[in-house]
Amino acid sequence: MGWASGTQRSLNVKANTGPRRFYTTQYDWITNYMRVKDSELERSIRDKMAETADYLMCNLGGWGNAHDRVNVACGLGVAALTLADYKSPYKTGPLNWLRVATVYLCEEDPDIGHIPMLQGYGNPGGVWAPYSYHYYFTPELCIWLNAYNHYFNRSLVEEYPLLRKFLNVEVWMSLPNGMGASLCTSGNIYWGHSYLLLKVLPEPDRRWHMWRIVNYLGVDGPIHEPTWGIAPRLTEIPNAWTLWLFILYDKHLVEPEPPDWTTFISFEAEAAVFRGGWTNSSDYLYLKVPNHPVPTWRVMTHHDSLSFEYYSKGDLLLCDSGEVKHWVPGYGPTYAKGHNTIMISNKVGGHMGGPVKGDFAHYYNPITLRNSLVRPYFEFVEAVMDWRYIESSPEGENYHVRELLDNPVQWRRVVLYPKDYFVIVDILNGSQVRDIDTLFHLSSLNIVESRGSIYNVTYKGHVIGELSVEDVPVNWTLQPYGEEVQAGAGNTVTWITQNISGMPVELRIFSAPASNITVERFWCRIAGYSLANEVTHPILRFKFRGSAMNRITVLYSRFPGGESGFMVELPVENGTAVKFVRDGGEDLICAGNGTLQVDGLRTDSNIIFYRSLMGEPKLLTAFRTSRIIKDGVEVFVFSKRVEFLSATFEADAIRFTVKGKSETAIKLYAPNVREVRMDGKPITFETVDGYILLRVNLSSIHDFEVIKG
Template structure:
């Protein structure tokens, strides 16, 4: 990253015993096209192709792949964020990331926007001398073709002289077969038609030692080779020579989680043997073996199993020595690691953890983003001393079944050391899911508190039966709708999971206030036959249907019916109202009295006739209205119904309507000769 005009974000170089085995092109400025090493082909980085709208072949690399656009004279355009640094006596590493929204355009100074961004991260782990692991993780929302770029080189060269371009001295093998890279045309891409995990580069270092760089990558990929110019072993034109450029190409696909092992070996060293492991889940895995140890390496997303291990970490490295019970592991962005179905570690709130067990001493470096908890399993049960960053630490405990050492972590990077003796802790049993809830019945909306009683569990997954879910240990949930709900809870630990299902566990009823309440009035309740009566529904809680029985053998479904009683008699009137939450019935016994025309004392001339006015019938809330009685027939008492549940018995009433709405007002007047009612439907409008 020494020059912003070099599009080399997150590129790498590889040294071994003083020799460069992977190197960028440098600022080649004397030979052939004089590109100054500015493009992706000049660096050990990555490149991207658009399978939907391929770009034109580049004139600098005969390629449709483009590197990350780093920036130009105005500054960095694609910044890189260092997410984690691992530095222990047994492992070193770094994780960095960038959001790729632009790639190099038709010239090093131009950029081309991608149709959607790609989240890219590159991590390096360094467990031993001359042994590196490179993790390249691509997460896209569209399919892309991803390339990894490798530039094998050497400080041993045949220099450029007398117009003849020289070359680095090295032999390339693809899948174990020699490949004559030097015979290729200058900067023309050549598809080898080989898909493989394995590349080797043989050269001689400046001290005359033969050295082999082994490149082993998963997944197995299509290999493309080109011949390019780079500056190596000097600063003059003699040092600008040919070297091979190797692409590992995958896709099109949205996501790719590549692992590449870089390991050099000399004649006096044992060679590391690498093989790809099958993965159950998502991602890739490699095992690297020697006579002393076996390393298992993984990169993926979600929970996956590979070899003897399973994890949900994005990246994992596990070393198991051949001749001892010791081991070490490093997890990045994960919460558990299991071996043979039993947990080794569970954690919360961590970016990375790196543990080394050696004899009765266990050290773990935890880089946490927040307060959390780390539980370590399958260690010795007797703890003699615990240190945190070199000082005595007392904030640890044993789990309830004494199967794990538990420490509470805080944000930042801290090293914990455990000095142990005695027997190895028992392997924990699979968790047993148990829970309860309170209350389990009630009207909507019903708030329910769920309580976990599981054993051996570290994480939880709840399904409340109404489409809602939670991962809290003791969640609270509100059921908004009436119904009967089945609740499921899955308890999980590194050793497995268990689910408890309670069928029809929560019963949510209808809120009482939403059931309609039947009520009605009539404009007249007595008189001579035939008598016409206007009935008015005054029910509350929004009924949706009405059923009237007038007591004389007739009925109707109208809301506010008019009915004629033709025969003398006393009649009971019934109104049943219904909505989606239930029904209610109002029965008025002997409500209507009908006399014959010959009966005395029933003359309508002395019966009151209700009438009224209001000083205003429309206005904004709160609306104060004065009602004036204008009834005839000398009523002696009055009952007002304002339509909002309020009433008055004054002759001239004053009432305030507090809420917006349209209100029906009813006045009932009474004297010794009878009753009369006046109804004005929708009389008052409050804005």
């Protein structure tokens, strides 16, 4: 193996040694022949390569661009192996170069604040924050890892957890159809570096990547255009990806297997990705939880905090607008308006602004991931933002200017996933009346493409979808671009698209409290990365005015003819309540402050999801609660308020998870119980009139199983 060819960017720009860019690769392949035929020439080539490597390392501190630094490290690593027996007359030699490609890359780079190079623009969870920019070095990194593996007969990936995380990001982040998500600079393209990783990844990761190859990329080579990350971005070799597949890819090496997990939640990766399964029609929702500042404005002025993307039934139904780079100069719409988020005003009638991120050192509106849970019956995540600054303009004319709120706001965004649809709960608490807009970007991977050339779009394409507000059709494609138009008032929006398999899909959005609803025709980049994919789509705004808001939004998608049901907003003091009725079952979702009493339910929970079937409880999840009473039955009562409770009621047992922090008495309705287990171990319990009583010490999150007799 040889020089990681992407180092050409540094060699060409910094060292003016472009003609040498492939020397190490070429030298490695023919060195034995050269030593026999022309040993003097072979020695001179080694000297030139060593001179270049020494130059690169001695000037490493001058490479401020994090992408180039990784490229240089990969090049130095391969040079270190190729010239392992070289006695360097320069300041540095093979051992120094190898240290850059291992320790600097994955542990600590002394030139960038004592963090690994892989965190130059990345986070501890392995995500390169300007996500598509990892294409500048990922192929070179893969080449280097294969060279290391071949030379040492061991994997560098197994030595460094950060490296393993980095290489597996696309497994958990990609849409169910295999396309990449829209994260900052990145869009809906196929990432192909899985081809280059099979020999260096440990088990079972390599099987996941082989599964991606078989199901999405093409087992005999890429079947999609574009497929990125298979070969160095800048190369003089035509169809270079075929060369690297020939050298590094073996389709018979491992059997494909999907991951044995679905949902991925990681605060260090700044992500919560809910996934219903590993088919191209599975549910998917990606909540972005940025909290790790990086030294690039491309990320820190991309205002996507607590925004999300939603895919279901084979289509991307709520998109991130991404970066539109061909319509106008710049990278719009990276301001908050381009995301499924919330925008507020400082004062009533003032301009609307979304949450800004921060500078290179800290976040102006810090986010914490307060709670999360993944269980077979229910999943959720709860993120909280202390909101002090909004954008100075809703259109993001000046990305760097922020406006301080006269009175800060706390925004709590909770995603609930009972495994058949999603619920978004947005709780805003402040001390003054303001305007609050909740935004949803309706979309589809099925589009009418745009036409023209860069900065000269002659035809603005659009996503294909039929929109109605409270059952009244909205001809959004005829609206003037960029104008917010009143479309009605109420709770319900319906969006009908055609998915990747040609099947119609219906998304119903039900959002309470009932609000004025507006529609704006706006731009996005979807289903690709070119001008053709920069098209228009409708933005919904549910508009609200108040000092506090408890909004519940149900995202329910179905194929025509599938289960429909109906949703209704119920009146309740101190909050908001929604009932969803389907096939004899009912879901009751409430959010508010203080005691909530609605539809036979009485609770002090901040948020509660309660599912019943034929009057019997089936699912229950509640936040910051001490009692849940339904139709006079004390379903759960705690002596002290717990952080959260999530329970499933099954024929043989009641299984529940509780997060608390003190000694607590628990009372729940459970007739005919023979055993109770806490974290897998039997515990004592009492029975009184169909209830059981437990006295337990809650130190964190605990799992209980109440086994019926």
